[in-house]
Amino acid sequence: MLLSQEEDDHFSLLKFESMLKTNKVLFFDSSEFENIIHYYLEEGKINLAKKALKLGLTQHPTSVDLRLFQVEIYVFEEKLELAERLIDELQSIENFNEEIHIQKANILSKKGCHEEAVNELKTALEMTEDEADIYEMLGMEYLFVENFEEAKNCFEKCLEIDPEDFPALYNIVYCFEFLEKTEDAILFLNGFIERNPYSEIAWHELGRQYASIGMLHEAIRAYDFANLIDENFTGAYLEKGKVLEKLKRYREAIQNYKITLTLDDPSSFALLSIGRCYEKINKPKLAVRHYKEAVHIDPLLDKGWKSIAVFYLKYKNYPKALEAIQKAINLDGENSFYWKLSARIHTFSVQYEQAIEAYAKAISLGNYKLSTWLELADLLLLVNESEFALEQLLLAEPLFPNKSKITYRLAGLYFMLKNEDKAEFYLLQSLALNQSNITIIQTLFPDFFKSLKLSQILNDFKNSLL
Structure with missing residues (x-):
């Protein structure tokens, strides 16, 4: 009976792991080694992948595909010089192998040479039948160099090939957001939804975009569609709750937040x-x-x-x-x-x-908020630390020019510290800024408020306005 490909791969894996428990060395063809190594790399079992690779290269020393796995492991272990040396050797043997260009792009990307990586990926794109993976890698390289327009174009290609490529959809929206093109994002998402009306992810992202520009009712409608398509979509309930809070519809917001507690x-x-x-x-x-x-x-x-x-x-x-x-x-x-x-x-x-x-x-x-400085100064005044209060307000004054809440306090503090000239200077400045705030003097500096000096300054100020 013929085995399916999946069963065949599983058999090869069991055969390899059984061999490791004995002193026997069994023969595998190169494709078996490729499947075994790929499985271990996907599972994050690097040491087992290296064992399989070592034996594979012993049995098939000229296999380009196995040596490409060696490049991949070198890259994973940050041994970039060894990886680059080996990939250059392989390229001289088999230049029209797309995987060689992909691995070379990975090495260049790791080295920060993103433009060169893009060139390698474009070369691979001309050779491959699996364009989606290459476009995804190209998009990521463009993100690294903050070329968001090109990145967006690549992710859109991914989405054209597979409308259910949700990472690509998320990345497209991310690019729109970074470019601060919310309206363009909304147009794109609406167009995508016309072609794919049952994409709950697209409805969710559309809701987020509407919410970001204050179109809250449209956002709620989008989240509702997302949850009609997938009633267990936690993110849509959370986002709808946020919007309902902004609309002060608190009871409805609570209901949506509580739904998330039952789903996850x-x-x-x-x-x-x-x-x-x-x-x-x-x-x-x-x-x-x-x-x-x-x-x-x-x-x-x-x-x-x-x-x-x-x-x-x-x-x-x-x-x-x-x-x-x-x-x-x-x-x-x-x-x-x-x-x-x-x-x-x-x-x-x-x-x-x-x-x-x-x-x-x-x-x-x-x-450095004004309230912070004022609260500190008032507290220092309360504990009879007038000089320290004055020091803090003088530090704050350049940060808040023409703020009568500061200048009235400075006037009062200078009066307390027997510096009547500066008290008069700051009081006149305060009156010119905001006469109604003289209640600050009345509240914090009652002696000054009742003083003859203040009455004289007020009279002079009023006369100057005539």
């Missing part, structure tokens, strides 16, 4: 999103429960701990808020927002020294 292992992203939506509809117990579930399944999720910290800060449970934000900081100590949030929680906890340190850390990490 629960994701921390979905649980966090559900918690956020429950907060929006004023269901705090359900919100915090889902936040905690998110960090339970992924304890390294710093965003989850941040969400818990924000939640407990909102409801004035400062000890739990501090515990949560500290866990977020332990996971991502370079996140300036976490340090600023920590500073705020410490402030509400009347732990001013720790709050000042946290604000300073946030600023050192690049959090």
Whole structure:
């Protein structure tokens, strides 16, 4: 009885592995060795592939195809000089072998010579009957040199050959996104869908493109089609949930996120999103429960701990808020927002020294928002560190020119420090910028607000406007 090709390959593999357990050396024809080596390489069993190759070359020393496997293994092991030397030798023997040009392209690509790799692949393309694989490799080479138009063209060729080549479809959309051609991406996807209306991947990608330019209702429609085609398409439910959140349709968003929990292992992203939506509809117990579930399944999720910290800060449970934000900081100590949030929680906890340190850390990490500087300055003022507060505001002033929230504070601080000339200078500047913000003086510097000096400056300012 004749064996099928698959059965024949399996028999060769069993025969080879049986041989390895004995001291006998059996004969295999070169095609058998090729199938055995290919199998081991696909399975990632490099040592077994090398054993098969060594024996194969002993029995078939002139086999070009086996020596090409040697090139492939050299490339895998980063032995590029040996690979290049061998491929040049093989090319001199058999220049019209497409696989030689493909392997040469792999070597050149590894060396960073992407244009030369493209030339080799174009040569291989003229020889091959399997154009899709070559076009895919060409597309990747063009991506390496950021030639996104050519890369897109190659991936489109792949899709013409096989409309179900989803990696090619993803890569085409990636190229459109990098080129910032969202409208062109939408035109392309709509055209593809006309020819392939049951491609859930295309509908999903179309939804993403619509969402990126604010066409939210069109995005929902696209995600709905994706899920009509494949009711277990988790990604479409997630993306639809995001869009529904933007539309403030929180209950519907929750429903879509919850569907994903039934289709796959629960994701921390979905649980966090559900918690956020429950907060929006004023269901705090359900919100915090889902936040905690998110960090339970992924304890390294710093965003989850941040969400818990924000939640407990909102409801004035400062000890739990501090515990949560500290866990977020332990996971991502370079996140300036976490340090600023920590500073705020410490402030509400009347732990001013720790709050000042946290604000300073946030600023050192690049959090230069106006609110950060103002909160730090106001806290320093509260603990009678007027000179330090002045120092911080003077650092902030060049970053925020003509900001009366800074200049009013500078006026008040200079008054406290008995420098009336500079107090007057900054107060006049502040009044010229925004008279209504004089309430800053009233709130933070009541002595200055009640002083004769301020009354005189105000009168002079009003007279100057007449």
